[in-house]
Amino acid sequence: MAQPGDGTTRTPARRRPSPAALALVIAVGVVALQALLVPLFSAPAAKIEPRDLPVVVAGPAPAADGFAGQLESARPGAFEITRLADAAAADEALRDRDAYAAFVVGPDGLTLRTAPAASPTVATLLTQASAQMNGGQPVRTVEVVPLDQDDPRGTGFASGFLPLAITSLLAGAAIYFATRGRRPRLAGLVGYAVLAGLVSAAVLQIWLGVIPGTYLANAAAIGLFTLAVAASVAGLASVLGEAGIGLGALVVFLIGNALSGVSSAPQLLPQPWGEVGQWLPIGAGGTLLRSTAFFDGAGASRAVWILAGYAIVGLALVALGRTKAEAATPAPAEDKVATTV
Incomplete structure (x- = not known):
């Protein structure tokens, strides 16, 4: 207990919720998230039809x-x-x-x-x-513009594109946790994007043969897409901490994948969600890679600007955000004036 005249006060300890209450809160939160995600994925797929x-x-x-x-x-x-x-x-x-x-x-x-x-x-x-x-x-x-002969139904393109989003999200989170300084994080993100573009384009085009086109153009498209996703996740984490990774996964991957139209087309999804999906990285990335692979880059301009915007903002957040070392350092306490009676 505080002694009279010693100039100190004590705040009562906060009561922690019981394990049962905490488990119930988590269960309610997850079910609420399910209630939002199920129609987000199901409704667009069930209501595919031409719209403008x-x-x-x-x-x-x-x-x-x-x-x-x-x-x-x-x-x-x-x-x-x-x-x-x-x-x-x-x-x-x-x-x-x-x-x-x-x-x-x-x-x-x-x-x-x-x-x-x-x-x-x-x-x-x-x-x-x-x-x-x-x-x-x-x-x-x-x-007039056919699919690649090794992917006559186009399923290989859509199925091969999704792992690029998953691994880029994981790369952004891993780089955030594994590196402590801003420069190493920035170098890691850029290096990852370059390697991901070169290797993934080789796998999709040379090994699997599901996309045609110019190899370097496809590699650049994949590299920009993977940088946009990884930098967005790492940037949000640099500003918001671990909660930023969850936010990035929700917006960039879960919502973005459901609204991307990669396996169909934006104009087949309920509006305005088809258009919204094109402003998120997965939708823009799918559009960009189709353009470089099958159309010699035609129709790629907007997707390039959108992905570049995500990449630049993400890298800027990494450069301006706090590192883990800074976050772990407590703020300097105000000097206390001792009082005596």
Whole structure:
């Protein structure tokens, strides 16, 4: 007990919650998180359908205009239609990633020109839709931008991309815990991204053969994506401590993966979530790698800027955040003036 006149006071000790109460709080928190994550993953997958999906209708004006009107009436709000003159212009739009497919109306009837490399799911959906629009008869289909012949259904691309996100998240956390200074952390993050880009591109392109394109361009795309994820997690940890890793995992991976559209397309997800997903690292990373692998970089600009923004902000947080040594050092206590009675 404090003695009268000794100038000291004591605060009563805080009562810790019982183990049973703590376990109950954890259980309630995890169930609440499940209640949020289950619809986040399930709803987009269960409600995949075209929403303002960019497509082209090409051909002579009377017939093409009539088909465009028929398309809009059959699926209101499903398509964002651009009218072009002919198949050559339509193919150019597909290669520039301005559209996912083109309906070409010509003397021989309707032809569907697709870009499965942009989204095999969209190509399949539009093949089925074109048959319905053609009275149930199959429509001649031309693949303008096909998938790699070693990954004809596109599942290898989507399945191979997800581990890049998981390992980058783990790399950001591991670098934060394993290094104590700012410079070692920054060097570790940049070094990881360079190695991840070079090695992962070699695995996906040379070993597995699921992506074509220029090796160095694919390596640069993967390197930027992995840096964006790892730097974001390490940066949040540098500012918020271990809670920052949890926040990074929640936003960058769990939410970002559910809304990424990597295995389908952003325009197939409920809006605005498909668009939101493209502003998160996994969605932007998937778009960027598709662009470098299949489209010679077309349509990559926004994804590059988004990923560069995450990387720069993450590295800045690492540079400005407190190191573990600083966090462990208690703040200097104020000088106390001893009082006597």
